Amino acid sequence: MTSSPPPTPAVPKYLDVSEALEAEILKGRRDDGKMPSVRWVARHFGVSAVTASRALQVLRDKGLVRTVERSGCFRVADRWALVLRTTAGPWQPGTRAMTLAGFEALACRQPMHLEADLFPLGPEVTLPQVAAAVYEAKGRGVKGVFLLPSRASAAETVIDEAVVTACRAEGLPVVLLERNLRGTGRPLEADLVAVDDIDGAARATRHLLDLGRKKVAVAVASPTSSHHDRMAGYLVALHEAGLGAASVVLNQPDGATPAESAARLADEVQKWRLDGVVCYADYAAAGLIAELQVRGVAVPREVAVVGFDDCPAGPVTVGVTTYAYPAEGMAEQAIRLMKERLVDSARPPVKVVVPGQLIVRESTTG
Numbered sequence: 001m002t003s004s005p006p007p008t009p010a011v012p013k014y015l016d017v018s019e020a021l022e023a024e025i026l027k028g029r030r031d032d033g034k035m036p037s038v039r040w041v042a043r044h045f046g047v048s049a050v051t052a053s054r055a056l057q058v059l060r061d062k063g064l065v066r067t068v069e070r071s072g073c074f075r076v077a078d079r080w081a082l083v084l085r086t087t088a089g090p091w092q093p094g095t096r097a098m099t100l101a102g103f104e105a106l107a108c109r110q111p112m113h114l115e116a117d118l119f120p121l122g123p124e125v126t127l128p129q130v131a132a133a134v135y136e137a138k139g140r141g142v143k144g145v146f147l148l149p150s151r152a153s154a155a156e157t158v159i160d161e162a163v164v165t166a167c168r169a170e171g172l173p174v175v176l177l178e179r180n181l182r183g184t185g186r187p188l189e190a191d192l193v194a195v196d197d198i199d200g201a202a203r204a205t206r207h208l209l210d211l212g213r214k215k216v217a218v219a220v221a222s223p224t225s226s227h228h229d230r231m232a233g234y235l236v237a238l239h240e241a242g243l244g245a246a247s248v249v250l251n252q253p254d255g256a257t258p259a260e261s262a263a264r265l266a267d268e269v270q271k272w273r274l275d276g277v278v279c280y281a282d283y284a285a286a287g288l289i290a291e292l293q294v295r296g297v298a299v300p301r302e303v304a305v306v307g308f309d310d311c312p313a314g315p316v317t318v319g320v321t322t323y324a325y326p327a328e329g330m331a332e333q334a335i336r337l338m339k340e341r342l343v344d345s346a347r348p349p350v351k352v353v354v355p356g357q358l359i360v361r362e363s364t365t366g
Helices: 013-026 039-043 051-061 093-109 127-139 154-170 197-210 225-240 258-271 283-294 327-343
Strands: 065-068 071-073 077-082 114-117 144-148 174-177 193-196 216-220 250-251 275-278 304-309 319-323 351-354 357-359
Touching: 013 039, 013 051, 013 071, 013 258, 039 051, 051 065, 077 093, 093 327, 114 174, 114 351, 127 154, 144 327, 154 174, 174 327, 193 197, 193 225, 193 327, 197 216, 197 275, 197 319, 197 351, 197 357, 216 225, 216 258, 258 275, 258 283, 275 283, 283 304, 327 351
Parallel strands: 077 114, 077 144, 144 174, 174 193, 193 351, 216 250, 216 275, 275 304, 304 319
Antiparallel strands: 065 071, 319 357
């Protein structure tokens, strides 16, 4: 005797109601901002007040609506896609979390809904898939896209270019985070909010010079605006100190593993007999410190090291002096630029820089 398959569990009624209300929001039928009351929802869908209340709570949990005391329930007007093309490696989760933290903190003060995983931009993604993802994002009610472009390779940049092109085709404004699309001398592709990398590298270099370091280098790894600005800040500080002719720029190649990058950087440090290095990121600084210690080079007594971002960079025996990433300030300026762009889509792209803070730790003063 053949047994019949078990019945499919019924979907709770409050989920049916919440999905119907969400569909109205995404289709723009609640653009006046005011959401129906619990009583209206109960009457309209023929459900109890408890079911109606649970349906509205689902929308609150998704960030689609918010409740204002004594005023009622309102649709959250701002729904953004957040595309973080962070560099692959053991530090990737920390870098992603650092950027997300700024938007999440801001969302507590300016209600918004962030879609952080709408775009499947893995290594096997195709350009038609990028266009389809952007189309779907707009269909879900996304009003704009925040994009942290990849710095890893020219191939990755092709995907970033496709994202920007597809967004333009769909009428979705883009605000770039941290850097312009990869490329030397590349014109600004969209509005950009960046860390004040010139200030950060200048402060880091001055810090090392003030400690008495005589041979200081900067390490960069990609033809991107952020790394160019860090190089510029380093050169400004050396020029101010009358040491411009003593500059050493260490360029890291694409595609190297973390271990290969650290070994190559340590080779350069020893070749040039450096006593100070400003690294493009904390994970690069941490890798260099670990490699120097393996080689018997004392940090910071023989070589002082500074990084960028104040991001967890793996196990090292000394704390890394760093120029901290101003996560919430970056998010505030990004949202401001996005809203301005929605009002005036024709104005030229602008770049806004947000200052960070030099945090001194044992890698320079231990």
